[in-house]
Amino acid sequence: xxxxxxxxxxxxxxxxxxxxxxxxxxxxxxxxxxxxxxxxxxxxxxxxxxxxxxxxxxxxxxxxxxxxxxxxxxxxxxxxxxxxxxxxxxxxxxxxxxxxxxxxxxxxxxxxxxxxxxxxxxxxxxxxxxxxxxxxxxxxxxxxxxxxxxxxxxxxxxxxxxxxxxxxxxxxxxxxxxxxxxxxxxxxxxxxxxxxxxxxxxxxxxxxxxxxxxxxxxxxxxxxxxxxxxxxxxxxxxxxxxxxxxxxxxxxxxxxxxxxx
Amino acid sequence: xxxxxxxxxxxxxxxxxxxxxxxxxxxxxxxxxxxxxxxxxxxxxxxxxxxxxxxxxxxxxxxxxxxxxxxxxxxxxxxxxxxxxxxxxxxxxxxxxxxxxxxxxxxxxxxxxxxxxxxxxxxxxxxxxxxxxxxxxxxxxxxxxxxxxxxxxxxxxxxxxxxxxxxxxxxxxxxxxxxxxxxxxxxxxxxxxxxxxxxxxxxxxxxxxxxxxxxxxxxxxxxxxxxxxxxxxxxxxxxxxxxxxxxxxxxxxxxxxxxxxxxxxxxxxxxxxxxxxxxxxxxxxxxxxxxxxxxxxxxxxxxxxxxxx
Numbered sequence: 293x294x295x296x297x298x299x300x301x302x303x304x305x306x307x308x309x310x311x312x313x314x315x316x317x318x319x320x321x322x323x324x325x326x327x328x329x330x331x332x333x334x335x336x337x338x339x340x341x342x343x344x345x346x347x348x349x350x351x352x353x354x355x356x357x358x359x360x361x362x363x364x365x366x367x368x369x370x371x372x373x374x375x376x377x378x379x380x381x382x383x384x385x386x387x388x389x390x391x392x393x394x395x396x397x398x399x400x401x402x403x404x405x406x407x408x409x410x411x412x413x414x415x416x417x418x419x420x421x422x423x424x425x426x427x428x429x430x431x432x433x434x435x436x437x438x439x440x441x442x443x444x445x446x447x448x449x450x451x452x453x454x455x456x457x458x459x460x461x462x463x464x465x466x467x468x469x470x471x472x473x474x475x476x477x478x479x480x481x482x483x484x485x486x487x488x489x490x491x492x493x494x495x496x497x498x499x500x501x502x503x504x505x506x507x508x509x510x511x512x513x514x515x516x517x518x519x520x521x522x523x524x525x526x527x528x529x530x531x532x533x534x535x536x537x538x539x540x541x542x543x544x545x546x547x548x549x550x551x552x553x
Numbered sequence: 554x555x556x557x558x559x560x561x562x563x564x565x566x567x568x569x570x571x572x573x574x575x576x577x578x579x580x581x582x583x584x585x586x587x588x589x590x591x592x593x594x595x596x597x598x599x600x601x602x603x604x605x606x607x608x609x610x611x612x613x614x615x616x617x618x619x620x621x622x623x624x625x626x627x628x629x630x631x632x633x634x635x636x637x638x639x640x641x642x643x644x645x646x647x648x649x650x651x652x653x654x655x656x657x658x659x660x661x662x663x664x665x666x667x668x669x670x671x672x673x674x675x676x677x678x679x680x681x682x683x684x685x686x687x688x689x690x691x692x693x694x695x696x697x698x699x700x701x702x703x704x705x706x707x708x709x710x711x712x713x714x715x716x717x718x719x720x721x722x723x724x725x726x727x728x729x730x731x732x733x734x735x736x737x738x739x740x741x742x743x744x745x746x747x748x749x750x751x752x753x754x755x756x757x758x759x760x761x762x763x764x765x766x767x768x769x770x771x772x773x774x775x776x777x778x779x780x781x782x783x784x785x786x787x788x789x790x791x792x793x794x795x796x797x798x799x800x801x802x803x804x805x806x807x808x809x810x811x812x813x814x815x816x817x818x819x820x821x822x823x824x825x826x827x828x829x830x831x832x833x834x835x836x837x838x839x840x841x842x843x844x845x846x847x848x849x850x851x852x853x854x855x856x857x858x859x860x861x862x
Contacts, residue, residue, distance in 0.1 A: 335797075337557045338564050373857040377661050380851075385669075385844045388661050388853070399856070448852030482557070482564045517559040524560055524792055532788025535612045535796050536781045539803060543619020546807035550620070 320361070321349040322503040324493035331480060333513040339457075339482040342367075342509065344404075345475035346493055362405065362412040363466050364423055364494040367478050367509070369400030369458075370487030376449045392432040392445040399485040400458050401428065404465040404476045413499050421494065421501070425450050425461050457481035486511050560795035561605040567801055569599065574805025578617065581806070582813025583820075584829040585769060587614045587748030587776060590675060592802065594836055601798070603664055607654070607746030608787035608794045609802070611780045614748040616803040617810060618777040625770025632721035632767050636774040638728055639735035643779035646739025651786040654744050658791065661855060670745055671840040678752060679834025682826055689823035722763050722771075730760055735775065743783040748776040751833065 324346030331340055344365045373395050380389035405412060409424045418427045430446050437445075453459035458481065466476040489509040495502045513521055524531040555564040573595050581588035589610050596606035625631050657663040713727035734756045738749035753772040757763040763771065788794045817825060 333557060335557050336555065338555045375661060375855050375857055377853050377855065378851050379848055379853070381847070385665075386846075386848055386851075387665050387844075391661060393857070445852070448850075449854055452850075452852065452854040482555075483562065485562070513559060517557060520559040520796060524788065524794070524796075528789040528792055529785070531796070532785040532794065535784050535788060535794050535799060536615060538796065538800065539612050539615035539781075539784070540619050542800070542803045542807060543616040544623065546616075546811075547620035547623040550807075550811045 320495060320497070320502050322363075322493055322495040322505050323347045323349055324365075324505045324507070326491050326507045326509055329507065329509055331484075331509065331511040333486065333511065333517055334515055335517060337482060337517075339484075340480050341477045342480060342491075343475060343477050344491060344493065345473070346505070348472045348474070348495060350472070360407070360497065362407050362496040363474050364403065364405045364409075364412060364496065365466065365476055365478070366421075366423055366490075366492045366494070367400065367402040368398045368422070368490045368492070369485055369511075370398070370489070371396040372399045372485070373397075374449070376445050376452075378445070378448070390437075392435055392437070392442070394430050394449070395433055397428065397430060397449075399487070400480070400489065401425070401453070402460045402478050403462070404478060405463050406466045406468070406474070408463045409461075412496050413501070417496075417499070417501060421492075421504075423494065425454075425459060456483060458483070480511070484511055486513060556797065556801075558601075558605075558795050558798050560793060561601055561798060563600075565599075565601070565798070570798065570801045571805040573599070574613070574802035575809035578806035578809025579813035579816075580809075580832070581617060582810035582815075583817040584813075584825055584832075585750075585754075585817070586829065587617060587750045588806070589614050589742070589747035589749075590671070590745070590751065590833070591836060592806075593746035594671065594839065596798075597667075602793070603667060604654075604658060604791055604793040605795050605798070607667070607744070608784070608791055609799045610746040611743065611783040611787060612794055612796075612799040613802040613806060614780040615777055615784060616799075617806050618748065618750075618773045618780070620807060620810075621773045622770065622777050625773060628770070630766055630770035631774050632719055632763070632771045633774075634717075635719045635722055635724070635731070635763070635767075636771045636778070638717070638731050639771075639775040640778045642732040642735030643739030643742075643775060644782050646736030646741075647743035647779055647783045648786060649736075650740040650743030651783065651790050654787075655790055659857075665844075667745060668840045668844050670741070672837050672844065674741065674745075674752070675833045675837030676841070678755075679830050679832075679837055681755075682830030682833060686823045686827035686830055690827065693823070722761075722767050724761065724763065726761055734760065735779075739779045739783070742776075742779055743786065748780055750776055751829070 324344065327343035331342065348361060373393065374397050375391050375393045377388040377391045379386040382389060403424055409418055415427070418424050422428055430449065432442060432445065435442065450459060457479070466474050468474050489511060491507040491509050492504060494504045512518065554567050556567040557564045573592065577588040577592045577595065580591065592613065593606050593610045596610065597603050654663065657666050713729045715728045716725055717728050718725045734753065738753050741747060742749050750772055753776065754768055757768045757772060758765070784794055
């Protein structure tokens with residue numbers, strides 16, 4: 293008992309020292325990268341995959357840890373404002389009746405890990421770093437609904453996003469190529485929103501966060517899709533006029549081709 | 554072959570859309586209608602957001618009515634003055650429609666209103682058409698001559714003030730009912746993504762007594778112009794006109810319409826109206842079904858579009 297206490301104190305001292313003095317030099321460091329920093333949406337875009345890989349770098353003097361080392365990769369899309377509706381039966385018709393609005397939820401969210409999340413770190417850690425679907429901060433805007441109802445809405449929202457392939461959580465989906473090299477592929481479905489994505493890699497050991505790294509992934513329409521979309525947003529009048537001219541032209545051409553007399 | 558739609562922001566099978574446009578085009582050629590009321594629901598049921606479906610079909614209708622307008626123009630089958638009055642009122646109606654469309658979208662009730670409106674209008678018109686065509690078929694079977702429409706016959710509409718003369722249609726009627734017809738069809742068109750030809754033609758014939766050889770050309774021209782305005786307003790207001798989707802639908806549609814028109818020429822008018830009535834009623838029932846039967850998932854998620862910076 294005494295011995296155990298003593299060793300714990302020693303360990304604590306070492307850890308404290310490590311964090312205060314020369315933290316990076318002593319602890320494991322994480323080096324990670326994304327296969328491409330840009331996803332281009334073109335006319336034949338039907339979704340894609342990105343590869344997130346990296347290495348847990350150890351200094352020569354670092355004592356190799358006995359505890360498990362866990363890597364978590366989180367891909368988060370640009371934040372958006374979302375309303376979840378629930379239909380209720382009103383005078384015999386199923387109508388959108390109650391709603392909850394979440395501000396600033398990720399439009400895309402994927403978490404890959406080497407193990408079940410609850411084996412990797414405590415809920416407090418996971419909540420703090422927004423790791424895991426249940427740990428996303430989904431606070432409804434100005435609602436006084438009871439907790440059970442809020443939970444039902446939250447579950448429905450997550451279910452919808454998972455069904456559409458926009459949210460995913462996969463444990464044991466990161467492969468170790470060697471004791472220090474890891475990689476995982478994240479599916480990006482065809483319906484992903486455009487914008488800047490955050491790819492964060494976390495290194496946990498024994499429930500403690502050792503290091504994390506962040507990369508930016510840009511999802512953007514290019515070429516014709518980009519021109520069309522930008523035109524429709526920046527010059528909607530021109531876009532509308534073009535649509536009309538295109539329609540008139542098609543109709544006219546058809547009239548000329550199929551003219552009988 | 555999948556193609557990415559730049560405004561709807563999802564990929565779709567281009568052959569499926571092409572086939573949809575073709576089928577609806579065939580039916581529209583067969584029955585002499587625009588087919589928006591079929592196309593919009595088909596697009597919605599195949600997973601395209603309702604806003605994009607409605608706005609894009611307005612563009613498709615411009616194309617499908619354009620070739621019709623050209624051929625009626627050549628045959629002098631258009632009353633430009635009547636079409637002009639209908640158009641002015643149609644523009645007011647569709648401006649109102651696009652505005653309300655935006656509000657409903659923000660309130661999350663757009664789908665409900667679209668469904669309710671489809672049930673009400675298609676249900677009513679389908680039943681009326683069925684009844685009328687059945688009667689016509691019975692009459693023909695019993696050998697009686699159909700009661701022909703007498704051009705001089707007047708109804709309550711002809712007692713209204715602000716009369717205007719329409720030379721081409723040989724009409725002298727009040728502008729009030731014309732304004733009413735034009736604006737309500739413009740309104741419905743932009744909210745529901747339909748041209749409204751299947752409502753406009755009966756209204757012009759039965760309410761205003763427009764001659765049969767003028768009515769289709771005039772209604773097509775009015776639909777073309779109203780839908781062009783609706784496209785423009787949707788492009789500015791809801792920004793959900795998908796030009797790639799529209800073009801695919803147009804090409805399918807204009808080809809299908811040619812075959813439909815050929816088949817339609819070999820069929821009796823009342824049989825065509827019976828078929829159209831059934832079709833209209835079925836689409837209405839399909840929407841009613843969705844409203845009345847408990848949905849599998851009571852919850853739905855909608856992303857609120859950030860205002861454009």
